[in-house]
Amino acid sequence: MTNFSFDPPGGREEAREVSRTTTLLRSTSPSARGAGLLNPPVHRASTIVYSTVEEYLSRHSRLYDGVIYGLYGTETTYALASAITELERGYQAVITSSGTAAITLSLAAFLKAGDHLLVIDTAYRSTRRFCEETLANYGVHVSYFPHDIGDGIGALVQPNTRMIFLESPGSLTFELPEVRAVTTVARARGIITALDNTWATPMLFRPIEHGVDISIAAATKYLSGHSDVMLGSITAATEEVYKQLKDTAARWGNSVSPDDCYLVHRGLRTLDVRLDRHQRTALELTGWFAKQPEVRRVLYPALPSDPGHAIWRRDFDGASGLFGVLLDPMSAAESAAFFNGLKLFKLGASWGGFESLMVPAWPPPVRNCSVVEEGALVRVHAGLESVADLICDLEDAFARLRAARDCA
Numbered sequence: 468m469t470n471f472s473f474d475p476p477g478g479r480e481e482a483r484e485v486s487r488t489t490t491l492l493r494s495t496s497p498s499a500r501g502a503g504l505l506n507p508p509v510h511r512a513s514t515i516v517y518s519t520v521e522e523y524l525s526r527h528s529r530l531y532d533g534v535i536y537g538l539y540g541t542e543t544t545y546a547l548a549s550a551i552t553e554l555e556r557g558y559q560a561v562i563t564s565s566g567t568a569a570i571t572l573s574l575a576a577f578l579k580a581g582d583h584l585l586v587i588d589t590a591y592r593s594t595r596r597f598c599e600e601t602l603a604n605y606g607v608h609v610s611y612f613p614h615d616i617g618d619g620i621g622a623l624v625q626p627n628t629r630m631i632f633l634e635s636p637g638s639l640t641f642e643l644p645e646v647r648a649v650t651t652v653a654r655a656r657g658i659i660t661a662l663d664n665t666w667a668t669p670m671l672f673r674p675i676e677h678g679v680d681i682s683i684a685a686a687t688k689y690l691s692g693h694s695d696v697m698l699g700s701i702t703a704a705t706e707e708v709y710k711q712l713k714d715t716a717a718r719w720g721n722s723v724s725p726d727d728c729y730l731v732h733r734g735l736r737t738l739d740v741r742l743d744r745h746q747r748t749a750l751e752l753t754g755w756f757a758k759q760p761e762v763r764r765v766l767y768p769a770l771p772s773d774p775g776h777a778i779w780r781r782d783f784d785g786a787s788g789l790f791g792v793l794l795d796p797m798s799a800a801e802s803a804a805f806f807n808g809l810k811l812f813k814l815g816a817s818w819g820g821f822e823s824l825m826v827p828a829w830p831p832p833v834r835n836c837s838v839v840e841e842g843a844l845v846r847v848h849a850g851l852e853s854v855a856d857l858i859c860d861l862e863d864a865f866a867r868l869r870a871a872r873d874c875a
Contacts, residue, residue: 509729510534510541531559531713539717543725547732548700551690554669554735555682557702559709561716562723566665566685567593569699573661573681574598574632576715580606582629587644588836589614589637591663595833598632613836617648624656633679634663635672636775639832639846640839641766641791643775646782650678659708665689665819670738671785675704681712688819689787692734692741696727741821741851745788748857749849755858756792756847759865763842766791788849789818791828797843797868802827804871811852811860823850823857 515536517523526536534541540548540562548560563569574597578584586598588611598609612623614637631653636643646662653660661681662674668689674682684690686698703709746769753765757772765772767790768779779786797805806814812825828846831839849857 507543507546507729507732509725510543511537511725512541513537530717531710538720538722539713540723541725543728543732544723547728547735550732550735551669551684551686551700552702554673555675555702556669556673557675557682558705560700560702561709561712561721562686562728563699563701563716563721564723565697566683566687566699567597568721569683569685569701570594570663571597571601572712572716572719572721573683573701574602574630575719576711577630577659578602578607579629581608581627583608583610583625583627585620585623585628585631586611587614587633587637588612588834589640589642589832590632590634591638592832594632594634594663611835614642614644617645618652620649621652621656624652624658628656628658630659630661632661632663633674635674636666636768639791639828639844641666641768641773641775643768643778643782645778646674646677646679654678666787666789667783667785668738668742668787669702670742671787672783675702677782680704680708685819686731687817689738689742689745690734690819691731692737692820693730694817694820694822696730696734698723698727698731742785742787744851745849746786748851748854749786749788749790749847751854752847752849752857752861753790753792755861761794761865761868762792763795764793764840766793787819790847790849792845792847793840794843794845796841798871798875800875801868801871802843804867805864808867809860809864811857812847812864818846818848821851822848823852824848 515534517526530539544562548562551560563572584598584602584607586609603609610623612620631649633644633646633649635646650660660679661683662679663683664672664674665685665688668684669682682702684700686700687696691698701712703712749767750769753767753770756762757765767773768775769786770776809825812823814826815824818824825845825847828844831844
C-alpha cells in the first residue's frame with residue numbers, strides 16, 4: 468500500500484513530517500494527556516454543572532468546542548472528532564449516530580424549500596431515498612447526474628442549486644467521479660459540496676484536499692473495523708461549514724454514545740494495518756474471480772482493467788476491501804446453491820469489519836442516468852481471514868453453482 472505520510476498543519480517548514488499512523492497512535496484527550504493515559508477515558512454525561520450563574524448563562528458560546536451538555540458531546544466525543552479531523556485534514560468533525568445520519572444531517576444543514584440539489588447517480592440507496600422521500604416532501608428539488616460528468620456539471624447548475632452530493636466510488640458499481648472537476652465548478656458558483664468517503668476512509672482519499680466542503684464517513688465500517696458500533700462522521704473544510712453542521716446536529720437532537728466513540732477511536736489505532744490487509748486480500752480475490760468463466764466483470768478501481776483505474780492511481784493512496792463481481796444471471800435455485808453453502812463468507816448488510824461478506828446486489832441498483840449491466844451482481848467484502856481459506860470457500864460455491872446449472 469502507498470505510504471500514508473502527510474504534511475502536518477503548518478507545512479513541512481514548520482514541523483517535521485509525521486505519518487498518519489503516528490498521528491492516530493498519539494491521538495487522545497486533554498484529560499488523558501494530563502493523567503499520562505494512552506487512551507481517552509469514557510466520559511458519560513447528560514447534565515453539566517457550572518460554578519457560577521455567569522458561566523451557566525454563557526454556556527452556549529462553547530457549543531462548538533466545549534462540553535456544555537451531554538447531548539452535544541463529551542470529551543470522549545471531541546477526542547474522536549479531533550482524530551478524524553487530523554486524518555481528513557479538515558477544520559473540525561461532527562460525530563453522528565450512524566453513517567446515514569451523517570449523510571442526512573449534511574444535506575439538511577444546507578438545504579431548504581425551493582433549493583435545488585444535484586446528486587451523483589451512483590449514490591447509496593439510503594441517500595437516494597432520503598432525497599426522494601424526505602427532502603422532496605420539504606420542497607427541495609433533486610436531480611441526478613452521471614458519475615463521469617466532470618466539469619460538465621456546470622450545465623446542470625440552476626439558479627437555485629445549493630448543493631452537490633458525491634460518492635466515490637459509486638455504491639455497488641464502484642465508478643470513480645472526477646471530484647476535482649466537479650468541486651472547481653461548485654466553488655466558482657458558491658455551491659456547497661459533500662462526498663461520502665466511506666469506502667476509502669480519509670486514510671486512502673481525502674475529499675477536502677480535492678475541494679470538497681464536507682467529507683462524510685460511516686464510522687460503523689472501516690473506522691471502527693469490528694462490526695460492533697453504529698457511528699458516523701462529518702468533517703467540515705471550514706469553520707463556517709462546521710458551525711452550520713454542528714448547529715443542525717444540535718437542533719435535530721443528534722447524540723452519540725461515548726462508549727461507541729471510544730470503540731471507534733480505538734479502532735482508528737489499527738486502521739492503516741487493517742486496510743493494508745483488506746486491500747491485499749481483495750487484490751488476490753479479484754484476480755481469482757476474474758478467471759472464473761461465470762464472471763463477466765470484476766468492479767474494483769484498483770484493477771488496471773477497471774474504467775476508473777487512472778483516477779484511482781492519481782487520487783487515492785490505496786484501495787479498501789469492498790468490490791463487486793458481475794456474474795452470469797442466476798436462477799433462484801442457482802443463487803441458493805451458491806450462497807447458502809458458504810462457510811467463511813457471511814451474508815450481511817454491512818462491511819468494513821474483520822469478517823468477509825458476500826451478498827447478492829439484485830434487483831439492480833436504481834440509476835437515472837446510466838444503465839446497470841445485466842447479470843447477477845454480487846458485493847464482496849474481503850475480510851481478514853486467510854486468503855487461501857477464502858478461495859477454498861469460493862471454489863466450493865462455484866462448484867455448487869455449476870452443479871445446480873447442470874441439473875437445470
